[in-house]
Amino acid sequence: MRIVVLAGGIGGARFLRGLRRAVPDADITVVGNTGDDIHLFGLKVCPDLDTVMYTLGGGIDEERGWGRADESFRVKEELAAYGVGPEWFGLGDRDFATHIVRTQMLDAGFPLSAVTEALCDRWRPGVRLIPMTDDRVETHVAVESDGERKAIHFQEYWVRLRASVTAEAIVPVGAEHAKPAPGVLEAVAEADVVLLPPSNPVVSIGTILAVPGVREAVAGADAPVIGLSPIVGGAPVRGMADKVLAAVGVEATAAAVAEHYGADLLDGWLVDAVDADHVDRVEAAGIPCRAVPLMMTDVEATAAMAREALALAREVRPA
């Protein structure tokens, strides 16, 4: 079975771990979000790709959900001693090595997709991880600060400000000129199922879909496209997805997110059991919907979610 998953960071990575448990023999291609990539200290940092790579490769810090296990922060402390920041972004010593290797390869002319493949040679994540694009896309957030409207990098909004100011717009800068990375459209076209994990629908999956050709490919795929709601009981399971949903005028409910993706994209939608009352609304929008437990409390619970998604896929599009 060939499965394509569009993945952001922590949520996507944890879902993928469950999916691998559920279907260990499946051929899984992960299209990773690169809109939250950032240049720090002259280095190219790809937080979402790394979170997927570290999580599936056994190198993740389980507690934080990002960065390396058994991490130290000596390089960052020294940079701060030089007065060089930003201090609000957590880059650990072991993590630095990844960004150094990546930057060196990019400077040598390799595209990000080739660099990601090389990094995965070490991590062996058990999936094929492809960035959504080799082109530079950077998600910016329009905020009002001191009466002035300005655009800041998504990481500044998310990590430094903890989404504490109102996001008035989310703009994946560069997306309109980006091309899908080699292999992305092919994987979608050949997939038996496409899954949208409970990742952020705006700044993770939304950014991937904003790369010209990707949304069209997913919507037009032969394979059923099944999504899992990142909103449970009217609030994000983790993170601050409600803040960026508000910026695009979508209420933070399981049903509203399904409608936001749209019936043209989704062939099925899973909401959490506590949101069973949303099923009718989603189905009224033309999207088959089931209510099942959607809390990724551990790998087995997550595997059960993946099984439900695959079961819904078979139901809506029998082989």
Added chain:
Amino acid sequence: MRIVVLAGGIGGARFLRGLRRAVPDADITVVGNTGDDIHLFGLKVCPDLDTVMYTLGGGIDEERGWGRADESFRVKEELAAYGVGPEWFGLGDRDFATHIVRTQMLDAGFPLSAVTEALCDRWRPGVRLIPMTDDRVETHVAVESDGERKAIHFQEYWVRLRASVTAEAIVPVGAEHAKPAPGVLEAVAEADVVLLPPSNPVVSIGTILAVPGVREAVAGADAPVIGLSPIVGGAPVRGMADKVLAAVGVEATAAAVAEHYGADLLDGWLVDAVDADHVDRVEAAGIPCRAVPLMMTDVEATAAMAREALALAREVRPA
């Protein structure tokens, strides 16, 4: 008193610490060797400048003589886990921060001299540290390997091969087109004394003198130029200076090094007490010479060496 010192790495840095002790109120300008600079992992590493900066700024690893105190090597271990080397060059985590800041500033367009000044803002070495040039100069060593003559980077010869193969030539690549960094010639012209510490006469001080205009400025300076022999009893006090002296056809003796610098450059030369029998030969070459203890066993012994050098300066060129 205005003093200019041409300095390599460990020997130069330790001498400078003694000089500061000897004349705490002196205005000291250090012209640092950059011929052993190397690009590693996409970062610009300046071993000699950093050794001077860390040593005088209190950040040096005293035992090794290079790199940072209380150092760890996690970034390097991770790079090795990616299969990215070289493994033979010791870059610690705290040290990495220096190279990251330097590379970021260079990429932003600042010349190395401005970058060095910025780094010294943190370290406050108590001297003005200027790289010999803002241009790229890289010392290469011609060696014979498997019957083939090839040029390798000085660091590969020195650190990886531990000077175990015969150096047939030492070439400061790029030196002939380099310009002295801003302030170098001015400092020499305004100096009351110019000191050549017991640094490597070929790959440290020799490289500085190879930058067009520097040797001429030092030789033609109003100030007396006093050198201290890095060779004691026919062997280098530390390091492997004898290997590179052989490459330029100079025997590893205190007198031969003085003759190599030449009477046009030197106004005085200090040899170690054990080399007292070299004094006549040096003076016969037209260079006033004294035999005094030249072992930098601690800061006070080194300060005594500096005082001897300054005394000889006064003697050969009374105010």
